[in-house]
Amino acid sequence: MANLVTTEDETMLADAVRGFLDRAAPVSAFRALRDAGKTHDTALWLQMAEMGWAGVLVPEAAGGADMGHAAAGILAREMGKTLVVSPFLSTAVIAATALRQVSDARAMAALAEIAKGQLTYALALDETAKFDPEGTQLTATKVGNGYQLDGRKGFVVDGGSADRLLVLARGDQGLTLFDLPADRDGINRTARNMIDSRDATDIRFDAVQATGDDILGVVDDAMTVLRPALEAGQAALAAEMTGTAIAAFDMTLSYLKDRKQFGALIGSFQALQHRAAHLWSEIEVTSSAIINAGRMLDQDPDNATLAVSLAKARAGQTAKLAVIEGVQMHGGIGMTDAFDIGFYMKRAWVAAEWLGDYSYHAEHVARLRGF
Amino acid sequence: MAFCHAEQVALEGLGMIADQRDPEAFRAALRGWLTENCPAEMRDGARGEDGICWGGKRWAFTSEAQKTWLDRMAAEGLTTPTWPVEVGGAGLDRAREKIFHEEMAALNARSPLQSFGIWMLGPALLKFGSEAQKQTYLPPITRGEIRWCQGYSEPGAGSDLASVQTKCEDMGDHYLVNGQKIWTSYADKADWIFALVRTDRDASKHNGISFLLIDMATEGVTTRPIRLISGASVFCETFFDNVKVPKENVVGEVNRGWDIAKYLLTHEREMISGGAAGLTGGRALGAVLAQATPDGKLTDAVLRAEAMACEIDSLAVGLTLERYKDQAESGRGVGDASAMLKYTGTELNKRRHELLMAVAGSDALDWDGVHQGLPADWLRTKANSIEGGTSEVMLSIISRRVLGLPG
Structure with missing residues (x-):
């Protein structure tokens, strides 16, 4: 089993990331973006790309930093702490991992553009209200030498601004992953008004024409490329959620040490102390699962499914508990829009749903453990 | 065939052999030795209470294989793999200790010896004991010759352990001990006891406690088993009536015993939570399922959901x-994070046994039913979150010392 203690390099990375984000992307920046009705901050993403974050999983041959999934998890966790809005997960983690599975000249060129912050992706997968890759219905019909795509995708995170889309489609023999420009004829995008004020988009595919060149990997075999990409995304999203949980907890802990009622700090009341201690314990336990998932993806990616599902399942539960307790312990002020804790609750709910909820990942764990 | 002679391990301990023997070479050597030396009867994995070898003067081996396994492992220092070679351990570092546990698990080998001497007294003596105490007490523990018990709690000192009142008077050439301990695990089977006693009644409660080693065969020591809800009587009352104890039996400084107690409580918490995590592998649930359902699959949706949740939490706690x-x-x-390990591990273990009881249904409501020992095991887990500091004490430790919330 991998060593689960954070290394000195990882601690230094986390400190550097935190330092930048506290200046460039504190929660107030997210609030300003929300107030302006925007769901993207292109300038911020270019700055992140300059620091190598967009290329965290891009090979050095394509100009990336190639730092691995544990490092990507650290970046995601720190971003989660201040609710950073960026295409990091969709582009730098999911798309980059998918493209790496192919690594032909076209994929390497795309990876190079990703590393520079010049190309963004979104994963168009969900069709119903629940994550279910195997249940994909969007059709890829063979027409002449090419394909025609018809159907709809929903809850496409970062889908409104992405330059390209990874689209999971069903053909006669199985599932195929297409890599299409988002502005191809027949693709119609409708922004959704999400509770977490981020970009999620519904997309219609009406007689969209594609060729064999638009396929990422091999026809009828999407999962060879997609499974590693999904697992990388799920692990990084779990890390991000844990960052969200940690920050919500820290805010709450500060409040317990500051707010007075009945002539005493409310943090001196045992009823609240024990709930805070329980929450801290849950975060510690989940953090182990996060570190483990990053290590497994780096060291034994073919056998990382259990570790990833464990991390995603635990992270969703823990983030939800952290924000539920956070709002409750803040009392009335926690219900106000002017106070930040509500942002954390809404972000946690969206993140817990994306790329598979607790039930989805619990089912994975159950099957892998034989019951 | 020995795979790690004391001399080699000593070198390893000094890091001089690192170049010659990388961890994977160690793994291969260990695997070969274990395969050759572990008797077939000892390859039935972590079994219940009756599969444990506790050792001690009065220990009756349940089979020849149990004795062979203990002797062979002790000869290699592997009953206490991380202890120094000089006191009977194998001197393994953390990486090799991990490999050791992985290889033991791969062979489904039973632990050759368990004892409070290994878990508790050993770590205390290694940190606080004199050289003479280490040489006297540690080697017999590694060989399973002396069985120790722990004398901490008293009728008036449970969660508030520092209130211990057992009196220890300095009589010049010896100490005289009077008082009562309770919840002393296996005191009726132990050869020696390590106890917290009050040596200064005038000092503040944390500053008048000493850590004392007492031979249970001394005149004036008596024990009385306590029947528990599980039907077992592992816990005892232990009485000290004018018990004479040599003065060299104090560990560390007189009146500084609380430092050792605190250190050991940390160990105990890790141990209890580790034991709890160890019980949470797929096997325990799988075994109950195999009995309870025709195909070993859980079809009841509610039970299955709880089983999945338990599995997820077990893996993460592990x-x-x-x-x-x-x-x-x-x-x-x-x-102080050990309080978190103890809290999460024990609460999970209770929950897991509640699940097992639910899966097994009415078959588990019979002391002598098909799920051998399950009702007793389930009831035993209820003590997990009480012994070694209750869950509520753990949460208070976390909130005060880790989170810095005001007392």
């Missing part, structure tokens, strides 16, 4: 224990 062990090994220590 990883957390590993992470903190790695951290302790790297010198950063565990400290």
